[in-house]
Amino acid sequence: MVKDTKKAEASLESLQRIFTVPEAPNSTLGSIEQAISQNLNRFLQDHIAATDSSLSDIEQDFSDPCIPEQPTFVSDHTEFLLDKVVAQSVHTSSPRFIGHMTSALPYFLMPLSKIMIGLNQNTVKIETSKAFTPLERQVLGMLHNLIYGCSKDFYQSCMHSAHHSLGAFCSGGTIANITALWVARNSALKASHGFKGVAEEGIFRAMKHYGYEDLAILVSERGHYSLKKAADVLGIGRESLIAIPTDEHNRICLDKLQDKIDDLKARNIKPFALVGVAGTTETGNIDPLEAMADIAEHEGIHFHVDAAWGGASLMSSNQRPKLRGIERADSVTIDAHKQLYVPMGAGMVIFKDPTLVSAIEHHADYILRKGSKDLGSHTLEGSRSGMAMLLFASLNIIGRQGYELLIDQSVDKARYFAELIQAQSDFELITEPELCLLTYRFVPELVQNALKKANQEEFEQLHALLNDLTIFIQKRQREAGNTFVSRTTLKPEKFARRATSVFRVVLANPLTTHDILQEVLDEHRDIAAQSTIALPQLNALADRILSTPKR
Amino acid sequence: MVKDTKKAEASLESLQRIFTVPEAPNSTLGSIEQAISQNLNRFLQDHIAATDSSLSDIEQDFSDPCIPEQPTFVSDHTEFLLDKVVAQSVHTSSPRFIGHMTSALPYFLMPLSKIMIGLNQNTVKIETSKAFTPLERQVLGMLHNLIYGCSKDFYQSCMHSAHHSLGAFCSGGTIANITALWVARNSALKASHGFKGVAEEGIFRAMKHYGYEDLAILVSERGHYSLKKAADVLGIGRESLIAIPTDEHNRICLDKLQDKIDDLKARNIKPFALVGVAGTTETGNIDPLEAMADIAEHEGIHFHVDAAWGGASLMSSNQRPKLRGIERADSVTIDAHKQLYVPMGAGMVIFKDPTLVSAIEHHADYILRKGSKDLGSHTLEGSRSGMAMLLFASLNIIGRQGYELLIDQSVDKARYFAELIQAQSDFELITEPELCLLTYRFVPELVQNALKKANQEEFEQLHALLNDLTIFIQKRQREAGNTFVSRTTLKPEKFARRATSVFRVVLANPLTTHDILQEVLDEHRDIAAQSTIALPQLNALADRILSTPKR
Structure with missing residues (x-):
């Protein structure tokens, strides 16, 4: 479809050509790439937040529900994309765009992301990822180490072990939070005499087996909306996500938390997860994690810390004390696409105990065979990209001290x-x-x-x-x-x-x-x-x- | 960090520089990009399936759990990536790699993916995506149209409506299947007199309200393992994913399906979803969708078709008859990163009835306000990349007829x-x-x-x-x-x-x-x-x- 003549024609030969690496350095695709780079550079240098075109105007450009019958030249379509998509996008990287957690990217990620896209690895399974599997396991190890700082021996024995998982890379904080609470739910309602566990038998039979009146997840009223979504998806119900009032600094009130736990227990309701927020989405405050860890430990509740946004601050020894207690969490959510400055789609949940994820382990004959090191046996998602590579590169290129300065x-x-x-x-x-x-x-x-x-x-x-x-x-x-x-x-x-x-x-x-x-x-x-x-x-x-x- | 001197140093100034668009066309980053492109082209032209390095050898290169303290030069790290990651990756695009559904990519996606990475839009919300929101809605409309072929008026009124959603773009088929079954579960256990619905109250109270003994999802024994994962996550339990035997062509046995439904009903167990497989992962066969639609309609069960792999065949009028009946499904999963030839991370679930997703609607004050057109209010994931753009480009550049030839x-x-x-x-x-x-x-x-x-x-x-x-x-x-x-x-x-x-x-x-x-x-x-x-x-x-x- 990359041709100089004006009419694109779909023939098998021309279609095979689009799958072939262009040989000439000054190929049509080469000049298209250059045009895109120049256009993008102009866009990224333009320090406004957005153009003033209205959404309903933009919708006009995207209103045809028909897949075009005939092919289009790459050059023609690129022009459309630059005109109608790039020019009408939000400048999330602009220094004047200070409204959301999506921020600028280090420019070196543009060339490096080519590697990710071009290799098109699927990290669900080693057979479709190879080096990307140990790489992702190392990244999870680095983040685990950042949070928990375990011994060298610990990482040596767990990081690349088929029987352990230090966490899961995923598309974002929502999936990370759901994964953490899924593990917590399945651990709380695990197999016991005469019951095969909630993963096998479901919540209804689990509740009858354990004799609880209801389940509960506890979080401050500033908790992220993804936790409500998680409570819904996991079959707990949004009402069972109990919002604990916060103090004047938007931090969970510990006495009210303890009162609520006592109240739930008196009513035979099982609180199976306590969520600490390390950087509330609306106000950026951090819960008293140390005291929450004490309560969770005393009550035998899974302690999850949603540090999707604030977790990056662990990189700075100056900010780290604000998150004291996070190292006692059973699980932690961190989004690398927030203040670790990598592109959208890089969430993680890290588990303190690398055997905890066995609560959600899955196998299949053609993939994820037992004993394999395939990453997919411990993730909510199936097929996944090699996004961990971009975080790996950023961690190496910026370094901990670089991140400290940025934070x-x-x-x-x-x-x-x-x-x-x-x-x-x-x-x-x-x-x-x-x-x-x-x-x-x-x-x-x-x-x-x-x-x-x-x-x-x-x-x-x-x-x-x-x-x-x-x-x-x-x-x-x-x-x-x-x-x-x-x-x-x-x-x-x-x-x-x-x-x-x-x-x-x-x-x-x-x-x-x-x-x-x-x-x-x-x-x-x-x-x-x-x-x-x-x-x-x-x-x-x-x-x-x-x-x-x-x- | 892009410097000619040999020692990288983290200073705020040098860190600000990495966020700045390089001005000179022959900048260090420019030559690094060129080196990456050349290396990638060599890799992609090398038509082997993989190198013979062993996994345990590769693990040695990814064994340090410490985030490096000091920054590294982009050029040095790129060398490491080319040596240790690229060279030791799987050639998923090689014509000799015929083992999995991850295949070659059209080469035009390399330059175009720059747009996606460089703009770093977050499609959860219009404020962080703008043109990417109508674009994604159009892509979902095109796929909806491909499956259901509704009227022009239908798409005109629904495609960009705040109160409708034709589907959800997501990271892959697993999330798509979970989303479909989540919608099915919430619709089956919806609010009714004295009960606020399973989304609010959870499964235990839902079961007590509706008086069912148990729930069930029906699928042939060849169903994808993600359905088991879904049954676990959704609190239904893996045991309640009922595997119906298949015939000698790996297609669900309709009589055994009907028998099982009768049996479940007799035991007061509610089958709330029937899943047809359009392209089994192991054998590539397609269930008798038309007959399954009849049964689902008669029994009042949500009919989901998992066409993660086979859905692309709808592009060919020659193959389309094999999927007859798919247009009667309540929901359909399609992975664009399979035979629609876009990079990993492009799953979709499409809903016939654009009001169905209200069963999983979520709102929050700072994001996804009611009445907004934000895509995030109807998706399992939260923050997401603009991956739909690459499918949009492929649909336009290859065209329906081009896809037909490829299929x-x-x-x-x-x-x-x-x-x-x-x-x-x-x-x-x-x-x-x-x-x-x-x-x-x-x-x-x-x-x-x-x-x-x-x-x-x-x-x-x-x-x-x-x-x-x-x-x-x-x-x-x-x-x-x-x-x-x-x-x-x-x-x-x-x-x-x-x-x-x-x-x-x-x-x-x-x-x-x-x-x-x-x-x-x-x-x-x-x-x-x-x-x-x-x-x-x-x-x-x-x-x-x-x-x-x-x-």
Whole structure:
């Protein structure tokens, strides 16, 4: 299909050609590749957050449900992709895109990812991956070592053993969390006299065998939504994911956790997993993992730490103390595609005890035969790519000290931004950064004063209008595409747990400068001034409150 | 870290540099990329199946559990990757690698995959993907259209609707199958008077509410192992995945299926899903989907078709009739990384009814807000890559007619190979190809004659030795790395359901020639001759049997 003539034609010969390595260095495909690289470089250098094309406009370009009958030239289709896909994508790598955990990539990953795509290994089985299997096992060993720091002998005997697994590489934190809770569930409802285990017999028979009234997973109310998904998928039910209240720092309240466990046990409900959050998605805070480990140990509950985002901070000896206790977790989720800076699709769950995954072991005749070292016998996914290779390369090329610098600069930057926000008269910091994530909102000075004087009804009105204003600003800013912050809804203690819309930023991109942060605030302010509903209403209400004589 | 000096040093400045697009076209990274491309091209042109390095040797290169403290130069690490990873990988794209469903990739995907990696979009949410969201929705629409062929109006109203989902893109067939059965389970145990549904309340309470004794998923005994995994994860239990016997063509026995359903119902067990297999992993056969659809419809059971491998054949109007009835399935699994020739990590589940996925809908405040078009609210996975883009490109560049040619040539080649095997005096075809997959074994003529004359005990002995010989040949051949076929264990009717080791080939690679197929057979024969245990024992036993006077 790579031809100079204008009509592509599907013949077996031309189809065989597309599977053949182009011989000439100046082949058509070579120049297409160069065009893509140049276009991508321009895109990646363009430090905006997104273009302002609307979603419904873009949908027009992707509206035909028919697979084209005839082939298209690679060059023609590449043009389409550059025009309609690349140009209309989000600049997740832009230093002005500070709204989500998807950040910039080190540029060396572009050439290296060629190896992954080109080799197209399938890590489910050694027969389709070979070197990628020991490589992935080493990466899991490195992460295990980072978390648990076991002895050299331990890794020597477990890392490449057919009977052990230090963890599972997977597409992301959601699958990692599901895998961890699957292991926890199957271990809690394991085979015992007259019962073959929940994996064989299912939950209904397991419950009858063990005589429990119900099961429960415990996590703070800031737990990631994937845990609810896990509770649903695993047949536990979302209601059995028990949300424990958090303190003013968004950390689980230990006394309420213990009370809940006591209450569940009194009602014959089995809490089989306790999840500590190391970096909540919305506020970036870390649970008191050490104290949670004590409780889990005492109660005999599987202790899982969801460090999908915060786990990367273990790379920094300066940040590591914040996660103290993680080394006592039975399992830990870490996403390498967050602050370990590798492309999307690199999640991991690490198990302290390398025999724990036997609870979810699977075999089949044509694949994953017993005693084999095939990675697929311990993973939720089946066929998988060699993504571990990109993490392997990043760990080697950046090194632990390099990661330490990257992590530390992100935390420093968040601290700087928090101070910058507090120095403004018309902004309010909502949550302090513990790592590099913080939340805040825009509150005009007049409104701040009015809030102090308002009665409860007025306070509610102002609060609701501020929520509207925050949402208005975030949407407009996203659409304008100059900078991007995300938003979420929190229920802060200081606002009597009222639902509060806030801006949320994650400052992982090493190229985000202090000037850009100032610009982000300026843009919030400028957009607020364009609000024709929320802001005038806020001002009018504030005026009324402030002009009313003291009650 | 890309420097000419010999010592890499981690400083914030040098770290910022790795996130910066290299300006000069002849940058260090540029020449590294060129070196990788050249090396990869050499590797991909090298038409062997694998090198002969042993796994334990390779493990030595991946044995250190410590993350290196210091950074490494990209160039140095690239050298390591080319030496130790690329050179020791499996040539899944080699025309001589005909053992698994992982096959060659069209070469145009190498440059195009740069777009996916470089943009690093996260399709969980529009805010981190923009054009990739409508693109993925269109791809799902195209596949839906391929299977179900609904009206233009249908696609116009559903494809980009926030309240509908035509399917879910995921990492692979396993996640696709789990997703389909998750939807089926939640639909069967949905909310009803006094019960909030299994998603909220879990299986134990669901069973008590509905008063069932147990649940069941029905599939032929040739169903993929991921279905067992699904039954475990979903809390149904592996025992409740009921394997229905197959006929001599490895297709589900309809009468036995109906008997089992009647039996389950009589015992108050709820069969909530029936799975048809469109391309069994071991023998490549297709269940009688039309008749299964009748049964599922009559019984009110969710009908899922696992067409992870065979689904690609819908592209060919010549093969499509073999899958008749698939258009009546409630859900269908298709892996694009199998015979749609895109890189690993491109699974899909397609739902006939675009409201069905509401059974697994999830929302969260900071992401996937209600009414949004975010793809993440209907997927098992959370953060995901823009892999759909590579399928989109392949569908456009190859076109339906191009795929038809690719699929048809693979089926023709399998038919040719089957005839070639049957023309040999010392080979035995075990399963005929229905698509491009077949199984066979090596049986010396002498042994064939002895088998005809053997008493039952002798037959057992010969059969066991033939199994040993098959395993010996396959392992040796894999290690030698010149060609590669896989092996599995079947229980063919014609051998009174004795466990039978067989060679298994998948002829999807368009570059596999008739000569290569002849070579594969020749190599089997050569390796067999080297057997110092199984072959001499077989010959001795055959001699004894044949020299014994007729009993």
